[in-house]
Amino acid sequence: MSDGPLIVQSDKTLLLDVDHILSTECRRAIAPFAELERSPEHIHTYRLTNLGLWNARAAGHDAELVIDTLIKYSRYAVPHSLLVDVAETMSRYGRLRLEADPVHGLILATTDVGVLEEVIRAKKIAPLLGIRIDNETIAVHPSQRGQIKQSLLRLGWPAEDFAGYVDGQAHEIALKQDGWKIRQYQEHAAEGFWHGGSGVVVLPCGAGKTIVGAAAMAHAKATTLILVTNTIAARQWRSELLKRTTLNDDEIGEYSGSKKEIRPVTIATYQVMTKKKNGVYAHLDLFDTHDWGLIIYDEVHLLPAPIFRFTADIQSRRRLGLTATLVREDGMEGEVFSLIGPKRFDVPWKEIEAQGYIAPAECIEVRVNLTEAERLAYATAEPEERYRYCATTRTKRNVVEEIVAHHANEQILVIGQYLDQLDDLSETLGVPVIKGETSQKERERLFAAFRTGEITCLVVSKVANFSVDLPEATIAIQVSGAFGSRQEEAQRLGRILRPKADGRGAIFYSVVSRDTIDQDFAQNRQRFLAEQGYSYRIIDADDIFQGKF
C-alpha cells in the first residue's frame, strides 16, 4: 500500500492531503483533469467530472495518463469501477470532430459511424446539419458551430473543434512592462488560454485578471472586443490598458449607454449589449460589424443569456472568459464550457495569498442580538419580509458605527442590499452613499476621492459588488446581501483583497442577526470562501461594544 497524498473516493471526489510532502507535485499532476471544489486548511477536495475529463482531453491528456496519475498518488487502492468510468468518459471526447472543409465549409466528421448515426437522429441536432457528404462526414451550417457544440455536449458526445479561428483584423498590441512585471501565474494563465484557443481563466479577485486579459491581447495582436459588467468597470479596463500596454487613448473605445465608440479595442457593457429596442437587441450587431480577433468576457459568471445565445454564433473568434468564482447559481457552467471554452487555469485563493499577490484577509462574523421588541416583530413578520426585517435591524447600525470608529484610520467600505438601510447608515456615519441612482459622474468622483484618501469611508449598494477597483480599501462591512449568494460574498471580499502598500491585511466584517434567517443565509454565503480556506471568526456584538475585537 503506497502512502500517497491522494485519496480517491468512490463518488469521484479526490481528497488531497496538503500537509503531505508530495502534495504540490500531486496537485500539479491532477490539476489538468480534476476540478478544484474546496480548498480549506488540510484536505482539498477535487472532483472528477465529465466536463473536467473532456477538458483534459481537449488539452491533450489521455485516459491512461489520468489513470496512472490516480494510481501513482493514491494512498489506497483506487476503485476499479471508477477507473473504467474515467476511461469510458474520456473516450467519448473527440469521436466527433468539427473541421473546416475547403468544399463544404464546416463539417462534422467521425471514425465511429455508430456515434454519428446516433447524434444525427437527435431532435436537437438534426436542424443544425446540412447534407450528408459520405458515411463518416456530414456538413454543418457554419453559423451553427456553437449551437452544435452545445447540443453535442448535452448528448454526452462532445465534439473536438478543429475548425480553427479567424485571426481577425491585425492590430499591434504589446505589454509595456515599465516599473512593473507580469506575474508568473498571470503569464501561465495567458499562455494556457492561448494554447487552448479559447477558454476561461479563474483567478481570485484582486489577483489581476485585467493583466491576464492584456497579456492575451498581446498574444493575439488583433482587434479586441471586451465585454464588462458596467461603465465603471469599462473605465477601469481602459485606464489599466493604457497603463499596461502600448495602446494609446485613441485606440480604445467605450461602447456603453452614454458613448458609442468603436475602436480597435472596444469595451462594451453587458447592459448595452442586451438592451432591446422595439423588441430586438439593437446592439448585438457590434459582434459582427467588426472583424474582431479576440473577445474577452469579464466576470463570465454573470454572462447574461442573450449574450450566450449570440456567443454561439461567433465560434470562429477566440474567446477568453475571466472570473473569480465560476459558480453560477443558475447552473449554466456547461454553457460556459461549450460556448466560451473549457477552464484553462484555476488556482486556490490561498496559494495566491501565500505568494503575496492578494492581501491576507480575516473574515469576522459579528452576531447581533435582536431586542425583545425586534424579536417579536420578526416573529410576526410575513415570510417574504422576514429577511429584510432582520437584515436591516437597527442594532446593526450601532455595531457598524462602533466598527467604523475602531478603524478610524483605514479605508472602509460599508456594503448592503437595502437602500433605506444604506441611506440611514450614510446619515448616521456622515459619509456619502453610492447606489443605483447615483449618476455615473458622481460615482467616479466619489471613487476617485476614496482612492486618494480624501474620503475614508463609503456606503455602497450592490453596484459596487464587482469590477470596482479600490486598491487601498482594507475594511469591508457587510450589513445585508442578496440572500444566500455565495458568489456575492466572495466578490465583496474581493473588493479589499488588493495587496496594500504597507502589506497590511484586510478585514471583512459580516454583521448578522442572531437566531434569524439572516444567520442561515450567512452560513450559506460563507460556504464558497470557507471552501477556499477562509476561516470565519464569530464575535458577539456585545464584545464589540466593549472594544474587544
Add this chain to the structure above:
Amino acid sequence: MEIRSYADYLRALDDAAFIAIFSYRPDLITPVPPDIASLAVRASSAPSLARAVEALNKWQLQVLEACAVMNEPFTEKEIASVTEKSALFVLPGLIERGLIYQDKDGLRVPSTLREVLGNEIAGLGPASLGTLKLKKLEEAPDAAKKVLDAMFWGPPRGAISDLKKPSAGVQWLLDEKFLIAFNQQTVVMPREVALYLRGNKVHRQLEYVQPSVTGTARDLRNVQLAAISNITTFLRWTEEVLNFWAQEPATALRSGGLGVRELKELSAHLGVDETCAAFVAEVSYLAGLLTIDPDDKILPTHQFDIWLTQSVSVRWQSLASAWYISSRMSGLVGKEGQKNVAPLGPELDRSMAAATRRLVLQLLNENSAIAPDLDSLHQSAQWLAPSKRSGGLQLDYVTWTLREAEWLGITGQGVISAYGIDFLQGGDNESINSDLPQPVDHILIQSDNTAIAPGPLEHEVAQDLALIADVESRGGATVYRFSESSIRRGLDHGRTGEEITKFLAKTSKTPMPQPLEYLIVDVAKKHGKLRVGNTASFIRCEDSALITQIMGDKRLEILGLRKIAPEVLICGHDAAEAMNVLRSCGYLPAAEDSRGLLLSGPRIQRAQSKARPPRIIGEIDRPDEIHIQGALRALRTGEKSSRKQSTMRNIATEALGSLPRTTANETLELLSDYLQNQPSTSLSIGYADNNGLVSHRIIDPLKLAAGSLVARDHATGEVQTFRIARITGVAAL
C-alpha cells in the same frame, strides 16, 4: 423386460462400482431404496437420469447421444466408429454413472434415457421399420439429393405442401422409403438414412476439447489491491444498508420483497446503481443479517450485531459463502425487457444459480492469471455444462456472476484474487485482516464545517460521528459534513452539546474551528425548547394555590397528576374519570371541550362504536305457493340425476372388481411387458381421477414415456396420457 435386465446388471455389480455410481448420482440413495429392483427403477427414472446427464460435459454428452441412437445391443467399437477413437476413454465413465450398462449381448442404455435426451437426438429421426437399400441413395436423382442435403444434418422433419401431390424428389424418396410420411404436411427421414449420409457419424462436429479461456493479463499486485478495495467497499455497503434500515425500516411489498421506490432510496443512499444496491441487500438477506418481520418491516437481525463484532475476514467469509451456495439470482432485479422482480422477494430462485457460480469460479480459478473475456468464459462453461432442459448455461448468469464476484472482492479487476482462491479452497482468509488499510482513530475538522477521516475509521468513532454529521463522500476516506440538522440528530439521540464538543475535540487532530463550536452551541440552546407529549386529559385552574392543593392531595394520587405549568396539570386518565375522582374528593370541576368551551350539564353519553342490532331468531313465515313449487322441482331433478349416476357407478365397479390391484412398479413392468411382447393387445385398466375415484377403461397401449402411458382410450377413441401412478391395475382383455 428392460428394467429386469437393468436390475440384473445392477445386482451383478461389485461394491466399488456401487460406490462409484452413488458418488456420481447421490439422489439414488436419498432415501435409500429397499431393494435393488427399486434402485433399478429409480436409476432408470427420468428425473434421476436427467440429473446425471446434466453433470456431463459436452464430449461425454456427445458420446452418450451416439450410444442412444445405436441399435441395441451395441459395442464400444461401434461407438468409436460413429464418433471418434477417444470415445473409448469416455465410455467407462458413462458406465460408472449407470448411463450405459452391459448385459450378456452387449451394451445398452436405459430406454428412458432417450426421452431425457430429447425427441430427436443429435438431429436424427426414428429408426426405419423395414430394411433399406441404402446403396441406392447414391443413385438418387438431383431433385431428391437436394432434399436429402437439406435434411440429413437435422432436423429430420421436413414440411411439404401436400402429401398427395409431392414434388418429384420427395416422391422418389417416399417410394424408396428414404422418407416416411408423418402426416399430410410433414415427412421424416429415418435414422439409418441420415447416418449413412453423415458418413456413419452421429455428429457433424465433435467437441472433445474444452474451449480455452482467453483474457487480459493483469498485474497481480494491482489485482490484490483492487480486491481488498472491493472487500472493504462491500463490507461498508452491507453495514450501511443495515444501519439505514435500522433507522428507517423499509416496508416489504404485499407480494414480498422490496419495492421499486425503496430500492431507489437505498441506491441513492449508497451512491451505487440499483442492481448493486439490490445485490447488497440480497447478500445481507442470505447471510441472515436482515429479515422481513411479520409486519412486513425489513429490519436487521441480532445476527447483524454479532457480525459487527467479528473480524473482517469472518465477516467477509460469511457473506461470500452465503452468496456462493445460494439458489437466488439477484441479477434478475431490474433486468431490462422483463417484468419487475423485487429483491428479497420470492421470485429470484433459479435452479442453475449455484451451479453457474461454481462453474464460473472454477474457471476463474483455473485461469488465475488473466481477467477472462466474457465470451470465452461462457463458451468454456457451456462445454462443461452443455445439457440442458433449461436451454444451456445463460450468458446473463455468467455475466452476473462475474459482476457479483467483483463486487465481493473474490476477483479484483476481473482476475481471481488470493482471497478468492483461498475461499474456494475452504481457507479462512485471515490474510484479509492484515492486508486491510489500518483503521484510523482520528478525524480532521476544517473550517468549512467538514470533517475528514483519512482512512477507515474505527467502528465506534464512526458510529458516534455518524450521529452528529452527514456523510458526504465515501471511499478510502470518509468526508462528514456538520449542519444544523445533523447536530440536532445527535441531540435527539441524547447527546448534549457539551458532549459533542468534547467528543470532537478529542477525536480531531486539528483544532476545532470556531464557527462549528458556535453551531453546536446554537443548536443545543434551541434544542428541546418546545416540548411535545401525549396526555389523556388536563386540569387547569387560574388559581395556582388550588393547583398546588390538588398536587398535594393524597387521595388524588391514583390520577397520576403531573404539573407542567403553574396553572396546568396533566393526567393519564380520561377526562370523565378524572372528574369523577375529583368530585368524589370534594372538588367542583367543570368539563371543557377542545376549543375551551365549557360543557354545561352532565354529559349524556353515547357509544363510540357503530350500531349493530342482533340477528332475529324466531318462527319462519309460511312460504307461498311459488316457493313450494320451485323447491319441489329442484328436488325431483336432483333425485333423477343421482339415481343415474349410481347406476353408472355400479357398472364400473363391477368391471373393476375383476381387476387385480398392482403397485406402480408392477404396473410399469406389466405394461412394458405387454408393449414389447404383445403390442397389439387391448388392455383393461383401472384409472383413478383427481378425487381418487377409480373408473374402468379399455385401452390400446402405444408407448411408455416419463412416468406415463400413452394409449388410445376405446370409450373416446382419442389418444390419451395415463399417469402410471394412477393406474390401479392392468389386465388383458
